[in-house]
Amino acid sequence: MTRWRAVREVVLPPPGAGRIAGSALADAVGTGVFASGAAVYFSERLGLSIAVIAGGLAIAGAVSLAAVTPLGMLSDRFGYQRMVRITHFGRAVLYPLFLFVDNVAGFAAVITLATVLERLASPAFQAMVGAAVGAEGRNETMGYVRAMRNAGFALGGLVTSAAIAVGTATAYDVLPIGNAVSFALAGLLLAGVRNTCAPKGEPGERPRRRVRPRYLALAGLNVVLLMHDTILQLALPLYVLNQTRIAPAVLPAMYVVNTVLVVVLQRRLSRWAATMRGAARAEEVAGVLLAVACACFAAVAVLPPVHGGVALVAGVVALTLGESLQIAGSWELSYEHAPSTERGAHLAVFSIGVGVQHSVGPAIVTLLAAWGAVAWFPFAAAFVVAGTATRRMASEPWPAVNRGLEETGAARSH
Numbered sequence: 001m002t003r004w005r006a007v008r009e010v011v012l013p014p015p016g017a018g019r020i021a022g023s024a025l026a027d028a029v030g031t032g033v034f035a036s037g038a039a040v041y042f043s044e045r046l047g048l049s050i051a052v053i054a055g056g057l058a059i060a061g062a063v064s065l066a067a068v069t070p071l072g073m074l075s076d077r078f079g080y081q082r083m084v085r086i087t088h089f090g091r092a093v094l095y096p097l098f099l100f101v102d103n104v105a106g107f108a109a110v111i112t113l114a115t116v117l118e119r120l121a122s123p124a125f126q127a128m129v130g131a132a133v134g135a136e137g138r139n140e141t142m143g144y145v146r147a148m149r150n151a152g153f154a155l156g157g158l159v160t161s162a163a164i165a166v167g168t169a170t171a172y173d174v175l176p177i178g179n180a181v182s183f184a185l186a187g188l189l190l191a192g193v194r195n196t197c198a199p200k201g202e203p204g205e206r207p208r209r210r211v212r213p214r215y216l217a218l219a220g221l222n223v224v225l226l227m228h229d230t231i232l233q234l235a236l237p238l239y240v241l242n243q244t245r246i247a248p249a250v251l252p253a254m255y256v257v258n259t260v261l262v263v264v265l266q267r268r269l270s271r272w273a274a275t276m277r278g279a280a281r282a283e284e285v286a287g288v289l290l291a292v293a294c295a296c297f298a299a300v301a302v303l304p305p306v307h308g309g310v311a312l313v314a315g316v317v318a319l320t321l322g323e324s325l326q327i328a329g330s331w332e333l334s335y336e337h338a339p340s341t342e343r344g345a346h347l348a349v350f351s352i353g354v355g356v357q358h359s360v361g362p363a364i365v366t367l368l369a370a371w372g373a374v375a376w377f378p379f380a381a382a383f384v385v386a387g388t389a390t391r392r393m394a395s396e397p398w399p400a401v402n403r404g405l406e407e408t409g410a411a412r413s414h
Helices: 002-011 018-035 038-045 050-078 080-100 104-166 169-192 213-225 227-243 248-272 276-300 305-336 340-371 373-394
Strands: none
Touching (some): 018 104, 018 169, 050 080, 080 169, 104 248, 104 305, 104 340, 213 276, 227 248, 227 276, 227 340, 227 373, 248 305, 305 373, 340 373
């Protein structure tokens, strides 16, 4: 019975979240198909140079950072489910256009529009989940969705591997077409989810024109803690290849360990962060775990290969537990500290940190590959400081902040 319960925890969605989870899984499979082979597709199928690809992605990143907050305001007005569906159907239309791209301007235009919709989808999705399942199930649902996304990314990557192995133009075109189909399916699956807008303020109350400095500070601390993503995806493989005696063949196994742990544990760990205090504690513990991971990675460079391999595995496990707690904590804190009347806009501001981290993170963490073991310790200190500061800043409600849609009773449904 206990085993069956454990299996159900991984496989079955939380009550009332079936459509949301199915939509997220469809989205993730398609995203995994395209994202894992995007560089190859742009280079081999479209014939674009590295400079053009990098330039287009840079333009897309900059425009999306500028556009996401104003568009987040629209999600408050028109509804979170509606906005998520718009982003899904919009990308279902956009991705097939890659088949007709034959110049730099066309590439920049399509990738920019797709990136803007991608950046908008995340905060709107988080607000939609909060409105749909309520406070008790919000973080558990987000945790389950993240686990399913990781599984979906892995499945999509397998399809991409097969397409690249075939190597024909038709096989390459499976990448954008598959992504488009997945987005269309994801949008359709959300049809039964209630569309909820932000509640109106009190009569005569002026809407906020600026995000509170404390919320911006919280978002800034989140940027620091999010460095774990770039460490796993970029810094760790470069570091292992250039600074250690570990065989490169070990690296794929590390990503398998990370994916399996997220799929199995994210939902459970998210329950720990389902309250404001719990989320703040989770952020602090995450900072410590990420620091432990940094220490393990530093040891890999000075240990013999066998012992270094053990340290590498231990570091990946600590990093995965830390990232899972950190992300779960950030969901709860970013949601609860956002005014309910402008939740979409505030979550959009908070999500800018992801874009900032993706922009500046690679330049920072590549120092780990260049400087070796000693470079891990400043990162470890930064994680501990950011986690501790987050707990002290965000463990209690802030004065004069209107909390949760589910608490106001003023949410409007369409």
